[in-house]
Amino acid sequence: MVMARGKFITFEGIDGAGKSTHVEGVAAFLRERGKNVITTREPGGTPLGEHLRALLLHEKMHLETEALLMFAARREHIALLIAPALERGDWVISDRFTDASFAYQGGGRKLSLDKLRALEQWVHADLQPDLTLLFDVPLEVARQRLDQSRALDKFEQEQQAFFAGVREAYLQRATEFPQRIHVIDSTRPLDDVSRQLEQLVSAL
Ligand code: TYD
Numbered sequence: 001m002v003m004a005r006g007k008f009i010t011f012e013g014i015d016g017a018g019k020s021t022h023v024e025g026v027a028a029f030l031r032e033r034g035k036n037v038i039t040t041r042e043p044g045g046t047p048l049g050e051h052l053r054a055l056l057l058h059e060k061m062h063l064e065t066e067a068l069l070m071f072a073a074r075r076e077h078i079a080l081l082i083a084p085a086l087e088r089g090d091w092v093i094s095d096r097f098t099d100a101s102f103a104y105q106g107g108g109r110k111l112s113l114d115k116l117r118a119l120e121q122w123v124h125a126d127l128q129p130d131l132t133l134l135f136d137v138p139l140e141v142a143r144q145r146l147d148q149s150r151a152l153d154k155f156e157q158e159q160q161a162f163f164a165g166v167r168e169a170y171l172q173r174a175t176e177f178p179q180r181i182h183v184i185d186s187t188r189p190l191d192d193v194s195r196q197l198e199q200l201v202s203a204l
Contacts, residue, residue: 003089006036007204008082008127010097013135014167015156016142016149018186022135022197023095029198030091038085041095042073046080049073057153064115067105071119074098078124098124099132099173099181104155107169108162131204133197134174135186139163 009026011019027037043053052073056066074097085092098120105111137145139160146156174181182200184193 003087006086006088006090006092007130008086009091009093009201009204010099010129010132011093011095011135012097012099012103012132012170012181013184013186014103014137014139014142014163014170016144016146017135017137018145018193019133019135020095021190022133022193023093025194026197026201027093030201036088036090037093038081038090039093039095040077040081042077042097042100043070044073045077045082045094046073048076057155060154063105063109063111066109067101067111067116067119070101070105071123074101075123078127083127094129097129097132099134099170102173103166103169107165107167107172108155108158110165129180131200132177132181133200134170134181134183136167136171136183137186139167141187 011023013019023039027039030037042049043056044050052069055061056069056073061069077094082092082094101119102113102116106113106116142163143160146152171183174183184196186193
């Protein structure tokens with residue numbers, strides 16, 4: 001019997017949108033339905049990827065270096081974790097993936113989309129998420145949520161104009177890929193959001 005490929009789900013949104021709160025909830029929901037689920041994150045997800053994450057979140061660097069390191073970490077993540085898991089039939093949930101590069105390095109830092117597309121083509125031409133949950137909140141709400149959390153990393157310390165660009169680029173991606181990307185209004189109560197997420201992943 002040929003094993004069916006597992007499903008690949010990604011969570012996206014500006015910092016403070018509340019996506020990370022829901023990753024384990026969706027994973028638990030799927031596990032109760034008999035799926036083998038792996039949760040992971042970007043940048044990171046592998047030993048080398050986590051080293052790169054520490055650099056990316058805390059060191060100043062040229063914006064192209066930043067984009068290249070994001071995709072270097074992603075290359076490793078796909079090779080070591082994502083692709084083998086999907087081939088085994090497991091489901092993979094990643095807290096961020098390539099849409100984040102288009103949003104942060106593209107919309108936030110204004111790196112050309114052509115360069116990002118070239119990197120995407122190089123690193124994962126034949127792999128796209130089956131479903132992307134884009135957690136969306138107004139910038140002021142996100143900022144408030146962030147201020148209540150821990151010490152801020154390099155990205156979280158950016159100004160509102162940066163996040164406006166990030167949010168706009170995410171919403172633009174959602175318009176471009178309406179089949180894959182679902183915008184979640186993350187200002188609603190947690191339970192309402194959880195129920196919507198369960199419906200969306202059930203439809204897969
Ligand atoms: P985040 O996912 O928000 O983790 P935490 O909840 O621990 O803060 O942090 C990752 C940061 O990396 C986030 O600010 C967005 C940024 N990022 C990019 O700029 N480009 C990318 O391609 C990815 C995957 C993340």
